[in-house]
Amino acid sequence: MKRTNRPARFDAIFLPHLDAAHNLARWLVGNHQDAEDAVQDSFVRALTYFDSFHGDDGRAWLLAIVRHTCFERLRRRYRQVEMPVEDLNLARDTGPSPEALQLQNADRLSVQRGLEALPAEFREVLVLREMEGLSYKQIAQVAEVPIGTVMSRLARARQRLAEALTAASRKETA
Helix, strand or coil: CCHHHHHHHHHHHHHHHHHHHHHHHHHHHCCHHHHHHHHHHHHHHHHHCHHHCCCCCHHHHHHHHHHHHHHHHHHHHHHHCCCCCCCCCCCCCCCCCHHHHHHHHHHHHHHHHHHHHCCHHHHHHHHHHHHCCCCHHHHHHHHCCCHHHHHHHHHHHHHHHHHHHHHHHHHHHC
């Protein structure tokens, strides 16, 4: 393949997965700005090592790079100073009534808090499966673990999230 086709081929393979990369990064690093930085670093790495990409699943390859970049950033951050996770600005849906909006926001906040409370290895498989729609095989490639580990982590993540949401619901009704 000609060198001149390299940028166009890179764009065709990886740019369609930009939103998925940002979504994974946001859930792993905890805020929008750090996620943007991580995705930018990931795309630079992907371009740098593009010649080593020999497959047809660009999404899994890119998300593996995003995952590594995010965890590297988190390790550096916690080595320097432990910082609190910033509150995410949630986009409000336009609804028919203020009551409906309040219920929607309460549900979103509960899910967001539940996801944020999960350990990173559980949170990442849940985001990759439920939000990004990756197969177990793709998640195994991204997380560099066996498929059985993906299935186990996913089951435990779902269970912990359900427990957290149930506890939050009970707390609100009490």
